[in-house]
Amino acid sequence: MAPGGSACKEVLEFRLPISDDDIATKKSEATSITTKSSTGVGGKHGIYSSNGVHELLECPVCTSMMYPPIHQCPNGHTLCSNCKIRVHNCCPTCRRDLGNIRCLALEKVAESLEVPCRYQYSGCHDIFPYYSKFKHEQNCRFRPYSCPCAGSECPVMGDIPTLVAHLKDDHEVDMHDGSTFNHRYVKSNPHEVENATWMLTVFNCFGRQFCLHFEAFQLGIAPVYMAFLRFMGDENEAKKFNYSLEVGANGRKLIWQGIPRSIRHSHRKVRDGQDGLIIQRSLALYFSGGDRQELKLRIAGRIWKED
Ligand SMILES: [Zn+2]
Ligand SMILES: [Zn+2]
Ligand SMILES: [Zn+2]
Ligand SMILES: [Zn+2]
DSSP states (O other): OOTTSOBOGGGTTOOOSSOHHHHHHHHHHHHHHHHHHTTGGGSSSOEEGGGSHHHHTBOTTTOSBOOSSOEEOTTOOEEOHHHHHHTTTBOTTTOBBOTTEEOHHHHHHHHHEEEEOTTGGGTOOOEEEHHHHHHHHHHOTTSOEEOOOOSSOOOOEEOHHHHHHHHHHHSOOEEEESSEEEEEEEESOTTOHHHHOEEEEEEEETTEEEEEEEEEEEETTEEEEEEEEEESSOHHHHTTEEEEEEEEETTEEEEEEEOOEETTSOHHHHHHTTOSEEEEHHHHHHHHOTTSSSEEEEEEEEEEEOO
């Protein structure tokens, strides 16, 4: 039994994914930072992270930044509220019962901190009060984009040039230069919606990239085809562009005009919002000509920039 308090029952069984050495190292760093920074904490604002105070706010268990409520054990070891639940109320550093002690001092220190955005490495140079940093990061224009490829659970993230290279190399997506296009979609067995799945083509114009999606899905009980454009960039830039899509045959024509959506919006969200050209299957087969056994659609499109 530890002197002066109850030790945790699960001491022997309990293992964290990181070793005690890691915790010990982090803790000693943290301790030295406390001493170093104690002279700088007096000011009302503007404590920059460069003095290492913000490392104190890094949870020693999961290493993510801590937000209130920040917890501590009776010996002063801090940890975040998620980890407090995970460790079953047992301090991972000294093994004492954590109880329910908030570390108000650290929460106050955090309030006075100004910290850089976590996407500083990709070009965001703004500095934020600690508690609004997280909110900013969720909308930071420098945060990486997800791979725009639909239909695969692709985990790749990155900036636009990285994703363009990734689409080309790893998904073998067709790349086209120019702002007008004439695209043919052929499918031999159009009666199986699953079989038609999705297709992606990338267009390069105005120095930017656009993803043209074409896919079959079930809209309510009706099988439909849908084509729409997404912009490889943020929404505020996407709004500067327009696009049109046309499909038809035998003197009939469907025309869609829209604004490309940012790839920040998931493929699914745009599709389910029906923000694109939707072609009922019977009409698609009519446009395909022939014996209606094969899907042969020609979609003409144009992208232009609003002044
Ligand atoms: Zn944690
Ligand atoms: Zn402890
Ligand atoms: Zn940012
Ligand atoms: Zn991908």
